[in-house]
Amino acid sequence: MALKTLSAKAAAALDRDLMCTGAFSIDQLMELAGLSVSQAVYRVHPISKGKRILVAVGPGNNGGDGLVAARHLCHYGYQPTIYYPKRSNNELYQRLAKQLEDLDIPFVDDFQTALQSSDHVLDAVFGFSFSGEVREPFPAVIQAMSETKIPVTSVDAPSSWDIEEGPPKSGIGSNFHPDVLISLTAPKHLAKHFRGRHFIGGRFVTPAIAEKYDFDVPAYEGVDQIVEVGPDGSRL
Amino acid sequence: MALKTLSAKAAAALDRDLMCTGAFSIDQLMELAGLSVSQAVYRVHPISKGKRILVAVGPGNNGGDGLVAARHLCHYGYQPTIYYPKRSNNELYQRLAKQLEDLDIPFVDDFQTALQSSDHVLDAVFGFSFSGEVREPFPAVIQAMSETKIPVTSVDAPSSWDIEEGPPKSGIGSNFHPDVLISLTAPKHLAKHFRGRHFIGGRFVTPAIAEKYDFDVPAYEGVDQIVEVGPDGSRL
Numbered sequence: 001m002a003l004k005t006l007s008a009k010a011a012a013a014l015d016r017d018l019m020c021t022g023a024f025s026i027d028q029l030m031e032l033a034g035l036s037v038s039q040a041v042y043r044v045h046p047i048s049k050g051k052r053i054l055v056a057v058g059p060g061n062n063g064g065d066g067l068v069a070a071r072h073l074c075h076y077g078y079q080p081t082i083y084y085p086k087r088s089n090n091e092l093y094q095r096l097a098k099q100l101e102d103l104d105i106p107f108v109d110d111f112q113t114a115l116q117s118s119d120h121v122l123d124a125v126f127g128f129s130f131s132g133e134v135r136e137p138f139p140a141v142i143q144a145m146s147e148t149k150i151p152v153t154s155v156d157a158p159s160s161w162d163i164e165e166g167p168p169k170s171g172i173g174s175n176f177h178p179d180v181l182i183s184l185t186a187p188k189h190l191a192k193h194f195r196g197r198h199f200i201g202g203r204f205v206t207p208a209i210a211e212k213y214d215f216d217v218p219a220y221e222g223v224d225q226i227v228e229v230g231p232d233g234s235r236l
Numbered sequence: 237m238a239l240k241t242l243s244a245k246a247a248a249a250l251d252r253d254l255m256c257t258g259a260f261s262i263d264q265l266m267e268l269a270g271l272s273v274s275q276a277v278y279r280v281h282p283i284s285k286g287k288r289i290l291v292a293v294g295p296g297n298n299g300g301d302g303l304v305a306a307r308h309l310c311h312y313g314y315q316p317t318i319y320y321p322k323r324s325n326n327e328l329y330q331r332l333a334k335q336l337e338d339l340d341i342p343f344v345d346d347f348q349t350a351l352q353s354s355d356h357v358l359d360a361v362f363g364f365s366f367s368g369e370v371r372e373p374f375p376a377v378i379q380a381m382s383e384t385k386i387p388v389t390s391v392d393a394p395s396s397w398d399i400e401e402g403p404p405k406s407g408i409g410s411n412f413h414p415d416v417l418i419s420l421t422a423p424k425h426l427a428k429h430f431r432g433r434h435f436i437g438g439r440f441v442t443p444a445i446a447e448k449y450d451f452d453v454p455a456y457e458g459v460d461q462i463v464e465v466g467p468d469g470s471r472l
Contacts, residue, residue, distance in 0.1 A: 022338060023331035027263035035271075039459050075439050076459060095259035102258060102442050203311050206338050223275050223312060 003233040004215040008163035011128040034068020036201025050119025057084040058125035066124025067096035125159035146176040153180040166193030239469040240451040244399040247364040270304020272437025276418040286355025293320040294361035302360020303332035361395035382412040389416040402429030
């Protein structure tokens with residue numbers, strides 16, 4: 001059995017289906033996506049391994065998932081720190097950021113310095129809508145995440161990877177190999193190039209949607225919002 | 237230590253605080269509230285005890301929590317059935333109902349008949365904004381939930397109970413004693429009259445909000461969205 005994956009185009013269409021015909025709001029989907037991400041971090045990096053989670057937040061939906069995850073991680077007892085250099089005017093992201101400020105979660109301007117005093121990094125910079133070049137100020141962030149000895153968990157895609165082809169052949173991101181990937185709803189094509197621990201999250205996909213996009217809803221356990229899968233996509 | 241509880245007025249003010257100064261959307265809060273409810277049902281009534289969950293859904297926010305819980309229960313492997321006689325025109329509830337229809341979850345018109353073939357009942361009829369008389373068609377529903385041998389879990393309040401005073405002294409609801417109560421954000425005054433298993437859910441309250449309303453955020457464990465508490469409100 002081979003891992004079933006989605007193209008960037010299919011992932012975007014699936015999101016539209018969830019929100020249009022599926023009647024989900026982006027608030028709902030982002031809350032459940034971010035919750036999944038927080039549970040994956042808890043699974044691979046329990047609090048006993050260190051509380052300090054640095055969250056690199058990009059300007060779009062991937063960043064939004066990171067903001068939600070940071071809030072849940074704070075409630076679990078972690079100490080998140082947020083690097084969010086390109087704040088969106090989008091009202092949803094502003095609210096998600098406010099929710100973190102109300103928990104006294106610090107926002108920092110210097111990623112590299114914050115990295116020195118962190119135990120784990122959550123990469124929520126770019127998701128499945130990424131293409132083209134990594135824009136400023138993110139090249140240095142990708143570089144730092146490529147070089148750090150601290151474990152890195154990427155949300156939906158290792159940031160800078162091509163959604164279809166995986167790691168770039170040269171330049172920024174070519175040596176970025178995060179330890180953990182959490183694919184939201186279903187893995188994207190890039191997951192075939194990923195060699196770390198792989199989770200799937202987003203427990204809201206209906207059987208009809210999974211059938212339409214030709215993937216299998218993974219066998220989640222109990223009330224878990226995540227499931228760890230092997231190279232063929234079956235539950236570990 | 238005595239159980240710290242909220243008046244109906246304080247509970248309403250807390251909700252307003254979460255949405256205004258706290259910047260939460262109702263979609264977010266209802267998603268997390270309903271998720272908590274689904275986890276409490278899973279805890280007290282694992283699938284091995286029977287999959288068939290009848291969800292009694294009222295016209296307001298309590299009903300919305302029930303609709304969300306039913307979706308999550310379906311994803312856990314239960315077979316929910318929805319009794320939702322007074323559908324709201326509110327766009328959010330319409331979307332939540334659509335999400336259930338997309339999972340082929342049946343909506344039924346006859347509560348008592350559905351009760352005959354159910355293993356557990358989720359009472360999401362009225363919440364903390366309830367006051368006055370139980371309107372049609374709910375008196376017969378409360379009566380059936382009072383008399384059934386099937387375990388009943390109430391969301392935020394046993395429906396028909398006075399939020400401050402607890403069970404009515406006579407008439408509808410005076411003999412309604414559900415097995416399980418899940419209090420959302422914090423118990424309401426009525427919880428002092430409740431003798432079953434008691435959970436608290438809604439893991440999004442900031443320390444500042446808890447301080448303002450004079451209650452303690454309970455000691456949730458791991459990634460749990462619920463915590464079971466004893467008569468004094470401490471974790472069991």
